[in-house]
Amino acid sequence: MTIKRLMCIAALILPIAAPAWADDASYCRALIAKYQAYVVKLSGHSPNPGTADGSAAVEQCRTGNPAGIPVLEQKLRDAKIDLPNRD
8 A cells, every 4th residue: 555545544534533532531531530539539537549540540541541441430330420421
């Protein structure tokens, strides 16, 4: 396959994929907000810093890696917290 042909394919695919990336980023932010508000509690009578895998998932989401999404979803489910809407 030629470079020109690959560029044409990429030009067709990127507009379709870009909104999915943006959606993942906003969903990650919503998951992080809920996770930190309801699961991680750094003050109060029973502080809870969270878990190593939860912290890693937050960092993945913050850096644009959607691999953290399933971990944060599971942490919220385990805590009986409703997941944010995924728009």
